[in-house]
Amino acid sequence: MSYCFNPACTQPRNPPNNNFCQTCGTKLLLGNRYRPLKLIGQGGFGRTYLVEDEQKPSRPRCVIKQFYPAGQNDSQKAAELFELEAIRLEQVGTHPQIPTLYDRVKQDNCQYIVQEFIDGKNLAQELKEQGVFKEAQIRDVLKDLLPVLQFLHQGEVIHRDIKPENIICRRQDKRLVLVDFGAAKYATATALAKTGTTIGSAEYVAPEQLKGKATFASDIYSLGATCLHLLVQMSPFDLFDLYEGKWAWRQYLMNNPISPELGKILDKMVQNSLRDRWGTAEEVMVALQASIPMQRKSRAIFSPTTFQTQTSPLQSFEFESVMVQLQQKLFRKNVELQRFPGKAEYFKEDFDNGVSLEMVCIPGGIFWMGSSEWEGNKEESPQHRVRLKPFFLSKYPITQAQWEMVMGNNPSRFKGKNRPVEQVSWYEAEQFCGRLSGQTGKPYRLPSEAEWEYACRGGTATPFHFGETITTDLANYNGRDINVRASKGIYREQTTDVGEFFPNAFGLYDMHGNVREWCADCWHEDYKGAPGDGTPWLAHNRRSPRLLRGGAWLANPDDCRCASRLKYDPDVDDSSIGFRVALSGRRID
Template identity: 50%
Template sequence: MAALQLHPEERPQTVREWWEGKNYSAAENFTKTQEKATAELDTEAKITISLREAFHGVQKSINSGEERFEVWIPPGVKQDTRLPIKGKGRFDPKTKQRGNLYLKVEISPDSVFQLKGENLLCEVQITAAQAASGVKVKVPTIDGYVNVKVPAGISSGKLLRLLGKGWPKLEGGRGDQLVRVLFEPSTEYSKEKDIGERVTSTEPAPLSMQVFEFDVVTFELPWWLRLFNIDSKIDSKFELRRRCHEAQYFTENLGNGVTLEMVTIPGGTFPMGSPTTEEGHSKWEEPQHLVTVKSFLMGKYPITQAQWQAVAALPQVNQTLASQPSYFQGANRPVDQVSWYDAVEFCARLSRYTKRNYRLPSEAEWEYACRAGTTTPFHFGETITPDLANYNSNYVYGSGSKGKYRGKTTPVASFQVANAFGLYDMHGNVWEWCADHWHDNYEGAPTDGSAWKDDNNNDNQYRLLRGGSWIFLPEVCRSAYRYSNYPGDSHDYTLGFRVVCEAAWTL
């Protein structure tokens, strides 16, 4: 459906053209009379968008009560802006006229930025020692991270100004970004003792492996069709089968009752990518090739907001982390609105705290872990349904069915089904960052499971995302589907991640 471009209401010049050769005052009176008649049919509605959507512009679906249509909200709108949409108000069947709809914009609070007039404000934290000597820090801007030199001797609360990094101006150009420099607060004794004991330790805590059971669900052909080797593309014949599996895992203690469960992923070889016959296949998933992956440990779930807050409270390694960045709040929901750099900083803090090597998975490790031995579009089999994963269920894949579209993230493991390795929410909910740089296809890709990074390590180069999210179509949630985004310009409510750990273990 075509989007409506919103423009300020003006008296249309076509009125004068339409009234060719007539007295203009008569045309003006006609227009005023018409506007007065339709004004009684005007309606108003509120629409809530994020600050980043307001900055970049966004297309939204509107339900007026009489119809559903798409509108384009232009970049640079502010709180309480009224946007007129002509001809989308109430309809009068007697006069055959329709009023206008006025959208009142409300901008939800952002986890990083505040809008102050035409300027954006954010905060960064440094230590007192760094303030005394001066330091270069990574500062988030709405365009991505930039390196900013903090002058020596700066006092806490001082504002730095980044010219032209603020809000769009009506007359053109942009305002500035204000950066408030704050000193890191002194750590409370109880938290300092808990963290300090782990940070000063030279050895990681020993792994204590346990076994857990979980349900695995797959779509399969009935036995009598398999017996006669009937084509598996007869979608209507698939049945849902549920089996009980078990796997090993260990629990990492993050403090204050928050834990991180890491599942063992056995090594193996698998075909990475998708065949050209797979529904939704793209050239980005070619050529399909064999990859051998070593064993590793992977998070049972995407990183939750409780886990994020626990690690964000640990001492900084390279950059600051917002303690509550997520748009959809909930301790057991996956963290969202995190950039690739945020995820890397999370891993760095977690690694220093635990003395174990935590990192983002390579793209090959992620797909291998997602498939868990399958070669079908999903680890569920040939299709997916909204009873098994959180995605845009207004659309279907293969023999799947439509269902309730949730329109937001769901708490991890809400569907109580895992893949054969014991991993939950690999399809949908939030996109998951990988370590790799983006490449258009697999020509020249590593075959040992390592991350594919370019030598130039360009900060602006796209990074990989896998798994789809709550707002995307089911075909985008396939095991083989590849997506990407800028590593810093990605604070939106579809992005999350899970971690892997390189550690030896014994049962």
């Protein structure tokens, strides 16, 4: 059957191969390629259709959203939202649990966006057919969707309409997909401070969003309200006691016990006060991971992805680090190495084809961040004390093999599965973290600048973690560039396999040279006003330059120092740029 796009058509159903509607004469093929099969949704500002793409041999199915406002009152606002939805989908559709935008078409005075068809049932349908969700299922909903929210929020996008109808359990792999970005908006400083239009389904919307001031925590609230609805099959409106001014969802649990640990997490997700609510998806993920009872087995309705990783308990590995000792002999500097045994804890994510990711536990502590006046540049000052909690950092820069397993491609100039991936922008590094989080259920992210420098130093206060000087026997950089901190060495003119040089005292490799590494922070000209707790120092503009650390194969010796900083625009990539990933906390269950 072919379905007519004209909302005013009285008999929209047509024979399968018609090119024009037999009732109103409207052209049935959109853009001469997309044939509508049926109407699958409609509202005041348009309709949604299931279509076939006739230009492709397999005639794959897609979803088309048509903007066709029924009235004029809010048509301008609706047109803006429709346009923004296309923009949002183009920007965030790289995540495997967000529909991909395929096309935008204008035809017969209507606008259309063509996007990926997600074959499956939404959670409202699952709830109606299967009844209330059990604790294991709620945990899997959170585990599946929190990394998606983390990805969106890192891209400064707020969804603003999370509800059961907008979460589809994909039939192919049973992963949850977040759909309908018509209400999504950028969380710029101006947008967050400005009172805007109230958008979203009222029963799932946070109080501040009802006032037109949505924040990242507003999505946390909506996801929490969605979970409460799935637990008791009642509207969130009916679960809040207006007389007591608090949620009363527990009294409606019917033979469906929920552990105190999960209950506390859900309670904090739906707090009316922003101050009392979880602020980020990562915070909820960490709490969820920490709350898993040791003996409980998951009986989820959602199967893990076919790209599921396996996590081992914390293990330890031994290594040897070095410190350089300089001995001046006439006009030459002799470098002698003093060797030290080391030991560190780590856990490993095992992927397919023998590929793994090792995450080293970095102990918490206090250090002086930046460089003294005699060592560095003004952007590396003033030196300031930073206190950090324990965290995990990847043992090596992300390799090409690891990138291919997560992203399915290899952008690198210097090919080699054990070489660091390069030619990766800050945005692409963030996408990798989002996908890795979705595949493992852990909140992977880029390290903050403070975390990176602390980890690089490994407890030292010298320009390099191995001492006052650097040599091409200890790192991969431009050894032809001679200065006060280095003698002449070799210039390899390309990246090298990770792990070829001595690690630092924390057991981390390639912290100096090989590739520059993206950090989460935005660029600031100096450290005046920098955080003292190791958190990323961000700016309000997503287009702000971002931080790179560690030097590279083509860098001079000074640029490889622990304190050296470099700024690039977040969309820049070249063969000197890579990254490594971080994970908050000390415990991995």
